Amino acid sequence: MIRKRNEPANYRPLSPCGLDVGQPKTWVVELEGARKAALETGRTRLIVSALVFALAFVMIGLRLVDLTLLQSDASAQIAKIAPANTEWRSGRADIVDRNGTVLATTLPTNAVYANPRQIRNPDEVAGRLASVLKGVDEERLKGGLASDRSFTWVGRCLSPRETDAVNGLGIPGVYLQHDECRYYPHDDLFSHVVGYSDIDGQGIAGMEKTFEEKLRGGKAPLELSLDMRLQHIMAEELEAAMTEYSGIGASGLIMDVDTGEILSMVSLPTFDPDRPAAASDEARFNRATLGVYEVGSVFKIFSAAAALDAGAVSLEDGYDISKPIRISRFTINDFKPKDGWMSIPEIFLHSSNIGTVHMAMEAGTKAIQDYFGKFGLLKRGAVELPENGSPLVPAKWREINTMTISxxxxxxxxxxxxxxxxxxxxxxxxxxxxxLVKRRPGERPVGEQVISEQTSAQMRWLMRLVVAEGTGRNAEAPGYMVGGKTGTADKLKASGGYDRNNRIASFAGAFPMDDPQYAIFAMVDEPKPTEKSYGYATAGWVVAPAIKKIVQRMGPVVGLEPRALPSEVGPDPLFVPVHLKGRSVASQ
Known part of the structure; x- marks a missing residue:
């Protein structure tokens, strides 16, 4: 072989592809080994990947078994207690006032529950949860988390902030789920009328309970007759009177005299319907419909109406009221005794017990009892609330009952x-x-005629006289022609008899008296005398001023403009003179 210049002695020529042509078998063996090594590496990687995927599927399968079998009781408990999409919860209708203002609605929210079997440190977890959830009883939660059950509620109706806080804790075994809760946007303003529902949306008090079937799954809202504006006025003024005179409670109502619609119903003290369990029994008690009271001289309206309508007396009649009435062991006196003869208007004006008894006895026991029955005072009320009290009526109506009831x-x-x-x-x-349900426009119920139109006209004048010149002067609201009657009654003792130091102060009235549109009643329970009232705690001092403020604030709201009284613009043809102690007064 001829070697080129400078080529090394061990030189081996290479083929054009770079292989050593001098040793052909060596490079073939090397190539085969590299291929086998690559295949082995790939096979190993595939086996490892398959094992990883298999292990993942095994873990998922075990988790599914745990959820479907081992925790089936927890799932059933959740489905039973807190169904997420049942029709009656998601479709509960709103409750609104007569102007469409929402008083009760259902809002989407969240609930949090726990599986105690997955909780390792119940005390610590309870403390952490209680720190971010309002109203959670930490000690009670500890007991629930330490149990051997697989389900326990932690909290319902969570706010967005609480939901976010629970999520942030990231506690294993604590879970969130969608929920729906009833919400009352006006706090305690309508609590006794609207009522409230339980945690699962079931109505258990007030209109929520009465109209449970209508509200459950309903589409259209339940429209109440109440007016939020008047409710606010009544509640504010009653609260002020109760506070000023240190009363233990109060109640007030406004009614449309042409339709029977109740525009305002207030009972104090009140409570938060979003948390009824936190309220006392006294606060949840509806004084307007469930409480029964002796209202004192307010009843003189009904006694006078009965005697006049029966024809037993007329406005021109009168009696000697200078002597107390004695019957058996009882003596009937006047709060402020007066001497001599008084006409019927004066007896009503000065609220004479003695004169009223004479009128009632002139009509007779049977007539008074019959009229009081026709007036709806002897049987349970018919308003829609489930909280309805029954009147306390004498078991046997005797002559003495006629006298005192008058x-x-x-x-x-x-x-x-x-x-x-x-x-x-x-x-x-x-x-x-x-x-308490709004009537349709133009709808007027058919009532029962219980006194004549003439007697009603006479009663309007007598009630107006009390506010213009009598014990109800502090209820006078200039321009609105208020009429009414005060009433102050000692409360019954539990042991029997009357407590002279505790009383009910009340006022029953209407306006405007020349064309009445609204009836109004207010009472304060156990008011205390003040220096401002000169040591009195009677209705004329306690409740009449509140009525004045209510009427003055209410008038513009309902579209009644103050106007001059008939006496200020000249004689009214509807008024005729009646003799009153030697002077003439207007009588309708």
Whole structure:
């Protein structure tokens, strides 16, 4: 072989592809080995990947078994207690006032529950959860988390902030799920009327309970007769009167005398319907419909109406009221005794117990009992709320009962019964069924004629006289022609008899008296005398001023403009003179 210059002695020529052509078998063996090594590496990687995927599927399968079998009782408990998409929860209708303002609605929210079997440190977990959830009882939660159950509620109706806080804790065994809760946007303003529902949306008080079937799955809202604006006025003024005179409670109602619709119903103290369990029994008690009270001289409205309508007396009649009435061991006196003869208007004006008893006895026991029955004062009220009290009526109605009941003692009734009967006294004599549900435009219920239109006209004038010149002067709201009657009654003792130091102060009235549209009743329970009231805690001092403020604030809201009284613009042809202690007054 000829070697080129400078080539090394061990030189081996290479083929054009770079292989050593001098040793052909060596490079073939090397190539085969590299291929086998690559295949082995790939096979190993495939086996490892398959094992990883297989292990993942095994873990998923075990988790599915745990959820479907081992925790089936927890799942069933959740489905039973907190169904997520059932029709009755997601479709519960709203409750609105007469103007469409929402009083109760259902909102989407979240709930949090736990599986105690997955909780390793119940005390620590309970403390962490209680720190971010409002209203959670930490000690009670500890007990639930330490149990051997697979399910326990931690909290319902979570706010967005609480939901985010629970998520942030990231506690194993604690879970969130979608929920729906009833919400009352006006806090305690309508609590006694609207009522409330339980945690699962079932109505258990108020209109929520009465209209449970309508609200459950309903589409259209339940429209109440209440007016939020008037409710606010009534609640604010009653609260002020109760606070000023240190009362233990109060109640007030406003009714449309032509339709029977209740525009405002307030009971104090009140409570938060979003947390009814936190309220006391006293706060949840509806004084307007469930409480029964002796309302004192307010009953003189009904006694006078009965005697006038029966024809037993006329406005020109009168009695000698200078001597107390004694019957058996009882003596009937006047709060402020007066001497001599008084006409019927004066007896009503000065709220004479003695004169009222004479009128009632002139009409007779049977007539008074019959009229009080027709006025709806002797049987349970008919308003839609489930919380309805029954009046306390004498087991056997005797002559002494007629005497005491005529001026408001011996018969206890609910405020809603009073305002219903009061409406009939001023609307022409028609007793209407009270309602908390809004009536359709132009809809007027058919009532029962319980007194004549003439008697109703006479009662309107007598009630106006009390506010213009009598014990109700502090209720005078210039321009609105308010009429009414005050009532102050000592409360019954639990042991029997009357407590001279505790009383019910009330006012029943209507306006405007020349064409009544609204009846109004308010009472304060156990008011205390103040220096401002000169040591008195009577209705004229306690409740009448509140009525004045309510009417003055209410008038513009309902579209009633203050106007001059008939006496300020000349004689009214509807008014005729009546003799009153030697002077003439206007009588309708």
């Amino acid at each position: 001026y408001g003692h011996g018969l206890a009734v609910t405020p809603v019964q009073v305002v219903r009967a009061l409406s009939a006294m001023v609307n022409g004599g028609e007793l209407l069924a009270p309602t």
